[in-house]
Amino acid sequence: MTAHPVKILFVASEVESLAKTGGLADVAKALPLALKEHGQDVRIIMPFYKTINRHDEAEKILDLSLQTSHGCQDIDYAVFKLMLEDVPVYLIQQNDYFERDQLYSEGEFAYDDNGERFTFFSRAVFQVAEALEFKPDIFHCNDWHTALIPYLLKQKFAHHPFFCNSKSVLTIHNAAFQGIFEKHQFQLLEGLADGLVDQILDGYNCINLLKAGIRFADKINAVSPNYAQELLTRLGSHGLCDYFEQRRGDLVGILNGCEYSDWDPATDKYIPTNYSAADMSGKAVCRQELQVETDLAQLNVPIFGMVCRLTEQKGFYLLLPALQQFLRHNVQVVIVGTGDSGIVAELESMQKQWPDKLRFIHAYSNEMAHLVEAGADFFLMPSLFEPCGLNQMYSLAYGTLPIVRGVGGLRDTVSDYDEDAENATGHIFYDPEPADLLNILRRALLLYLEHPEEFQAMRHRAMLSRFHWKESVWQYEALYNDALNVNPVQHQ
Numbered sequence: 001m002t003a004h005p006v007k008i009l010f011v012a013s014e015v016e017s018l019a020k021t022g023g024l025a026d027v028a029k030a031l032p033l034a035l036k037e038h039g040q041d042v043r044i045i046m047p048f049y050k051t052i053n054r055h056d057e058a059e060k061i062l063d064l065s066l067q068t069s070h071g072c073q074d075i076d077y078a079v080f081k082l083m084l085e086d087v088p089v090y091l092i093q094q095n096d097y098f099e100r101d102q103l104y105s106e107g108e109f110a111y112d113d114n115g116e117r118f119t120f121f122s123r124a125v126f127q128v129a130e131a132l133e134f135k136p137d138i139f140h141c142n143d144w145h146t147a148l149i150p151y152l153l154k155q156k157f158a159h160h161p162f163f164c165n166s167k168s169v170l171t172i173h174n175a176a177f178q179g180i181f182e183k184h185q186f187q188l189l190e191g192l193a194d195g196l197v198d199q200i201l202d203g204y205n206c207i208n209l210l211k212a213g214i215r216f217a218d219k220i221n222a223v224s225p226n227y228a229q230e231l232l233t234r235l236g237s238h239g240l241c242d243y244f245e246q247r248r249g250d251l252v253g254i255l256n257g258c259e260y261s262d263w264d265p266a267t268d269k270y271i272p273t274n275y276s277a278a279d280m281s282g283k284a285v286c287r288q289e290l291q292v293e294t295d296l297a298q299l300n301v302p303i304f305g306m307v308c309r310l311t312e313q314k315g316f317y318l319l320l321p322a323l324q325q326f327l328r329h330n331v332q333v334v335i336v337g338t339g340d341s342g343i344v345a346e347l348e349s350m351q352k353q354w355p356d357k358l359r360f361i362h363a364y365s366n367e368m369a370h371l372v373e374a375g376a377d378f379f380l381m382p383s384l385f386e387p388c389g390l391n392q393m394y395s396l397a398y399g400t401l402p403i404v405r406g407v408g409g410l411r412d413t414v415s416d417y418d419e420d421a422e423n424a425t426g427h428i429f430y431d432p433e434p435a436d437l438l439n440i441l442r443r444a445l446l447l448y449l450e451h452p453e454e455f456q457a458m459r460h461r462a463m464l465s466r467f468h469w470k471e472s473v474w475q476y477e478a479l480y481n482d483a484l485n486v487n488p489v490q491h492q
């Protein structure tokens with residue numbers, strides 16, 4: 001730990017146990033808690049969505065108004081506070097922007113003012129910090145929703161007495177989502193967009209928020225070392241490699257941790273029976289329960305599970321054709337997810353074709369996510385890209401061997417059977433081709449059927465692998481220190 005606690009304002013658009021659509025939320029809870037446990041003065045700030053859990057526990061602490069010029073009306077809002085264990089969470093309540101049924105989109109349609117909503121949020125973050133007299137050493141921003149903050153810090157607050165010593169870190173959880181919006185959504189930037197528009201413009205008349213963050217953050221990190229490398233390549237950077245290349249010296253990869261207080265089969269409260277590497281008997285009960293819950297026959301065949309957002313990123317265009325072949329084998333497959341309606345339709349139709357073998361649970365269900373991790377034998381993550389991935393870490397802990405594509409953080413966390421059988425914890429394929437995925441699925445099946453002892457040894461090894469947040473915390477602390485030592489005239 002550093003001599004004095006670092007004051008960190010952790011800015012995120014979603015936080016697990018309050019509002020969640022994906023892995024960003026898991027990290028936005030676990031990392032601040034781990035930093036706090038390590039002695040840092042960390043506070044979280046996020047929007048107060050209508051759907052937020054623990055709504056009634058939030059206590060109102062401030063009424064504020066964001067002064068605007070350029071013909072916009074001032075925007076009144078309130079700040080609420082609740083505690084996430086011993087980390088304060090500030091919630092920004094502004095009904096026009098956040099009193100909606102979802103966080104970012106309804107069905108497949110993103111809210112058409114998302115640029116304005118998160119510009120308001122980003123500006124309010126500064127006002128709230130000052131009103132609370134919390135002078136952050138570090139604004140820790142996450143993904144495009146909060147990527148304007150490094151820009152505002154450099155352009156609007158560089159000489160502000162309260163913020164002139166603050167620095168920013170931008171964590172990239174998924175650079176495929178960049179927050180690209182037409183310029184008219186940025187009136188709340190009060191002309192600040194105009195001066196620097198070429199640096200963050202994206203095509204005609206649009207601003208790319210993630211580019212703003214990459215350009216202006218003092219330090220940047222991707223959520224795994226391998227993804228940080230991929231962001232420097234044309235193939236893996238989602239079109240941003242020139243921007244990342246310019247910041248190469250300030251870009252690092254820090255692997256996410258796994259929150260074992262939520263994801264440990266020995267203590268998991270969502271599963272019917274707990275189990276551990278030392279006593280695996282409960283896994284069979286979980287398996288049975290998964291079959292009951294999904295109405296699959298109680299057969300002694302391997303179960304392949306998958307839980308994710310239904311998006312192209314997760315490799316469905318490799319998986320769907322591969323499954324058409326793979327389901328001819330004696331296996332059961334359970335897929336839980338919500339998202340793209342095309343993928344939903346294909347999964348539903350495939351389920352009709354394979355009613356005894358495939359179950360598609362079209363739901364967002366934490367309970368089911370835990371049951372699949374505990375009840376399945378293998379876990380599927382054939383992602384096209386995967387900045388870190390959390391489910392493969394959960395799967396390892398539950399002895400549910402991950403079958404992954406060797407990209408991003410999947411490559412950093414899973415050891416492949418064919419590369420090194422003695423240290424293997426799962427199966428990796430590389431080429432983004434259905435045939436390659438089918439091949440690895442069959443190899444995994446073969447191992448399960450013909451080498452049960454080796455399968456059990458691998459399962460045991462997987463369960464003992466650990467990705468503790470405290471290791472990531474040390475690296476984040478080093479990154480904060482580096483950011484605090486950045487010369488103030490750099491990157492202006």
Ligand SMILES: Nc1ncnc2c1ncn2[C@@H]1O[C@H](COP(=O)(O)OP(=O)(O)O[C@H]2O[C@H](CO)[C@@H](O)[C@H](O)[C@H]2O)[C@@H](O)[C@H]1O
Pocket residue numbers: 021022023024026027173174223256307308309336337338363364365366369386387388389390391
């Ligand atoms: N239908 C459903 N029901 C229940 N739970 C569901 C669910 N669909 C998804 N989840 C949960 O959401 C989380 C998904 O996390 P991931 O890291 O795998 O992916 P995501 O792409 O959202 O995150 C992005 O950010 C994270 C965090 O940095 C990176 O690890 C990742 O690579 C990057 O794409 C897991 O906790 C999972 O269980």
